[in-house]
Amino acid sequence: xxxxxxxxxxxxxxxxxxxxxxxxxxxxxxxxxxxxxxxxxxxxxxxxxxxxxxxxxxxxxxxxxxxxxxxxxxxxxxxxxxxxxxxxxxxxxxxxxxxxxxxxxxxxxxxxxxxxxxxxxxxxxxxxxxxxxxxxxxxxxxxxxxxxxxxxxxxxxxxxxxxxxxxxxxxxxxxxxxxxxxxxxxxxxxxxxxxxxxxxxxxxxxxxxxxxxxxxxxxxxxxxxxxxxxxxxxxxxxxxxxxxxxxxxxxxxxxxxxxxxxxxxxxxxxxxxxxxxxxxxxxxxxxxxxxxxxxxxxxxxxxxxxxxxxxx
Amino acid sequence: xxxxxxxxxxxxxxxxxxxxxxxxxxxxxxxxxxxxxxxxxxxxxxxxxxxxxxxxxxxxxxxxxxxxxxxxxxxxxxxxxxxxxxxxxxxxxxxxxxxxxxxxxxxxxxxxxxxxxxxxxxxxxxxxxxxxxxxxxxxxxxxxxxxxxxxxxxxxxxxxxxxxxxxxxxxxxxxxxxxxxxxxxxxxxxxxxxxxxxxxxxxxxxxxxxxxxxxxxxxxxxxxxxxxxxxxxxxxxxxxxxxxxxxxxxxxxxxxxxxxxxxxxxxxxxxxxxxxxxxxxxxxxxxxxxxxxxxxxxxxxxxxxxxxxxxx
Numbered sequence: 001x002x003x004x005x006x007x008x009x010x011x012x013x014x015x016x017x018x019x020x021x022x023x024x025x026x027x028x029x030x031x032x033x034x035x036x037x038x039x040x041x042x043x044x045x046x047x048x049x050x051x052x053x054x055x056x057x058x059x060x061x062x063x064x065x066x067x068x069x070x071x072x073x074x075x076x077x078x079x080x081x082x083x084x085x086x087x088x089x090x091x092x093x094x095x096x097x098x099x100x101x102x103x104x105x106x107x108x109x110x111x112x113x114x115x116x117x118x119x120x121x122x123x124x125x126x127x128x129x130x131x132x133x134x135x136x137x138x139x140x141x142x143x144x145x146x147x148x149x150x151x152x153x154x155x156x157x158x159x160x161x162x163x164x165x166x167x168x169x170x171x172x173x174x175x176x177x178x179x180x181x182x183x184x185x186x187x188x189x190x191x192x193x194x195x196x197x198x199x200x201x202x203x204x205x206x207x208x209x210x211x212x213x214x215x216x217x218x219x220x221x222x223x224x225x226x227x228x229x230x231x232x233x234x235x236x237x238x239x240x241x242x243x244x245x246x247x248x249x250x251x252x253x254x255x256x257x258x259x260x261x262x263x264x265x266x267x268x269x270x271x272x273x274x275x276x277x278x279x280x281x282x283x284x285x286x287x288x289x290x291x292x293x294x295x296x297x298x299x300x301x302x303x304x305x306x307x308x309x310x311x312x
Numbered sequence: 313x314x315x316x317x318x319x320x321x322x323x324x325x326x327x328x329x330x331x332x333x334x335x336x337x338x339x340x341x342x343x344x345x346x347x348x349x350x351x352x353x354x355x356x357x358x359x360x361x362x363x364x365x366x367x368x369x370x371x372x373x374x375x376x377x378x379x380x381x382x383x384x385x386x387x388x389x390x391x392x393x394x395x396x397x398x399x400x401x402x403x404x405x406x407x408x409x410x411x412x413x414x415x416x417x418x419x420x421x422x423x424x425x426x427x428x429x430x431x432x433x434x435x436x437x438x439x440x441x442x443x444x445x446x447x448x449x450x451x452x453x454x455x456x457x458x459x460x461x462x463x464x465x466x467x468x469x470x471x472x473x474x475x476x477x478x479x480x481x482x483x484x485x486x487x488x489x490x491x492x493x494x495x496x497x498x499x500x501x502x503x504x505x506x507x508x509x510x511x512x513x514x515x516x517x518x519x520x521x522x523x524x525x526x527x528x529x530x531x532x533x534x535x536x537x538x539x540x541x542x543x544x545x546x547x548x549x550x551x552x553x554x555x556x557x558x559x560x561x562x563x564x565x566x567x568x569x570x571x572x573x574x575x576x577x578x579x580x581x582x583x584x585x586x587x588x589x590x591x592x593x594x595x596x597x598x599x600x601x602x603x604x605x606x607x608x609x610x611x612x613x614x615x616x617x618x619x620x621x622x623x624x
Contacts, residue, residue: 001414003315035354035355037352037353037354040349040352040365040367041349042347042349042367042368042369042376043347044369044376044404044405047405049405049406049407051376051402051407053352053365053367053378055352055354055365056354057354057356064354064356064363066365066380068378068400068402070402070407071407072405072406072407075406075407078406080406080408083407084402084406084407084408084409085407085409086400086409088380088398090363090380090382090396092356093356093359093361093384094361094384094387094390094392094396095361095363095382095383095384095387095395095396095397096392096396097396097397097398097414100412102313102409
C-alpha cells in the first residue's frame with residue numbers, strides 16, 4: 001500500500017488533464033456506469049464540524065475509492081486549515097488497499113473547482129463582462145483559478161461580508177490574471193455578472209434575483225440545510241442542471257426548490273448528459289441557467305485514479 | 313499521522329481488556345451517547361465481494377473512527393485472505409487524522425468474537441454441556457477462542473458442510489483447549505448444545521429448532537438478505553437481544569423475523585442495556601435466548617482507541 005502525501009499530490013496534478021478526467025467521470029455517472037451509495041455524514045456540535053464520506057466505483061474498473069473530507073470552520077481561529085481528510089484506493093477484485101492519498105481535503109477542493117469550470121464550459125453565455133464570485137473563502141479563489149482556463153473574461157466582482165475578508169482575498173489573488181473588484185452589495189453581482197459562482201456555506205439564500213443571459217454555478221450548498229440561491233431563480237431558469245439528480249434530491253439548491261415546489265425533478269438535467277451531448281446545454285445567450293453542485297464520489301474516484309496514474 | 317501495521321496491532325492486543333472496552337462501548341451506545349450513522353455498503357458482482365463502512369463517535373470523546381472492512385470470498389481460491397480493510401482514527405475537534413490501523417479486517421474479526429463472548433457472559437445458561445458452532449470459517453474459530461475465557465465447557469460440536477472443511481478446522485484448532493466433534497447434521501447441534509454460535513454467511517436458515525435452556529448468538533447475518541436462524545426461533549425465544557436495534561431493524565435475523573411478523577421490535581432488548589443492568593438478561597436456565605449481532609461501529613471505535621492507547 002502506497003502512502004502519498006500532499007506535496008507529492010500537488011507535484012503530480014499539473015501533469016493531469018483534470019477537465020478531461022472529471023468530465024469522463026460525470027459522463028460515466030450519468031450513463032449509469034458508476035455505483036455511488038448515499039453520502040455518509042458525521043456532524044459535530046462543539047466545535048461545529050462535519051465529515052463527508054463519499055465512496056463508490058466505476059463498474060468493471062480496477063479500483064474502488066473512499067473519500068473522507070472534513071470541515072471544522074473554527075480550525076481557522078486556531079491557525080489550522082478548515083478542511084482535512086484523505087482518499088483511499090482499494091482493489092475492486094480483492095479489497096486489498098492500494099493507496100492512501102493524504103490530500104488533507106485538497107483533492108476535494110480541486111475536483112470541486114474543476115466541476116465549476118466544467119459547468120462554465122457547457123453553460124456560461126458567450127458574453128461574460130464580469131465573473132461574479134459570492135464568497136471569499138478557499139473555493140472563491142480556486143473556482144476562479146480553474147475558470148481562467150475556460151473563460152476569457154478577466155474582470156471579477158467578489159461579494160463578501162467584510163473589508164477584512166476582501167483584503168485577505170485580494171492579497172491572496174494578487175498573482176492571478178484577474179482584475180478583482182469587491183462589494184458587500186449582492187445586487188452588484190447579479191446586475192453586472194453573466195457567470196456567477198456561489199461559494200459559501202450559507203443557510204439563507206444570498207442571491208435572490210437573476211438577469212437573462214446569466215449562468216449560476218451554486219457549489220456551496222451540499223447538505224440538507226444549506227442554500228445560497230433563492231428557489232425562485234431555479235423556477236425562472238431555462239435550464240436547471242444537477243451534478244447528480246439522486247444527491248440533489250436530498251441536498252443542495254435543487255432539494256430546496258423541490259421542497260418549495262418551485263421546480264419538478266423531471267425538469268432537471270444531469271451534468272454528465274450535457275457533457276456527453278445526450279442533452280442540450282445552453283442554446284442562446286439570453287437563457288438563464290443554473291448548475292447545482294453537491295459533489296459526487298465519481299469526481300473523487302477520477303481524481304484519485306489520475307493522481308495514481310501520473311505518480312512517478 | 314501514525315500508521316500501524318497488523319503485526320504491531322497483534323502485539324498490543326494481549327495488553328487490552330477487550331471485554332471491558334467493548335462492553336463499555338455497548339453501554340454507551342444503548343445510553344444514546346454514541347453517534348452511529350447507517351452502515352455504508354458497496355457490493356461487487358464479479359468477483360463477488362462486499363465492503364462495509366462503519367463509522368461514528370462517542371459524544372464528547374477525542375476521536376471519530378471510520379472502519380472499512382471488505383470480504384471477497386473468492387480471494388481464498390487465489391491464496392489471499394477473504395477479509396481486508398483498515399480503521400481510521402481522526403481528531404473529533406479538528407478533523408486531523410491521528411492514525412491508520414492497517415488491520416486487514418483483523419480488528420473487525422476480534423471485536424466480533426469479543427461481542428460473541430459478551431453475549432455468552434450475559435445470556436448463556438449456567439449448564440453448558442456442549443458448545444455448538446455452526447460454520448467452519450474464521451469466526452467459527454475466533455468465537456471459540458474468546459468463549460474459552462467465559463465458558464467452562466470445553467466440548468464443542470461443529471457443524472459444517474464437508475469433511476475437507478472439518479479437517480482444516482480441526483488442524484487449525486488442535487492447539488486449543490477444546491475437544492472438537494464435527495457433524496454435517498444440524499440436529500446434533502440443537503439437540504446437544506446449550507450455547508450455539510452461528511458463524512456463516514448463509515441466506516437460508518440453517519437452524520430451525522431450539523430446545524429450552526439454549527442461548528444462540530447469531531453473528532453471521534449482517535445484511536438485508538443473510539439469515540442463519542429460522543424466524544420461528546426468535547418468536548419462541550424468551551429474550552431476543554440486538555446489538556443495535558436500529559441496525560437490526562434493517563439487517564440480520566431480527567430484520568427477517570420482523571418482516572415475517574414473528575416478533576415485534578418492542579419485544580427486542582439491546583445488548584448494552586443488559587450489560588448495564590438496565591434490562592434483565594437470562595433469569596432461568598430453561599429460557600431460550602437469542603442475540604443478533606450485526607456489528608456496531610462503537611465496537612470499532614472502542615477497539616481502535618484501545619489499540620492506540622496501549623501502543624508503545
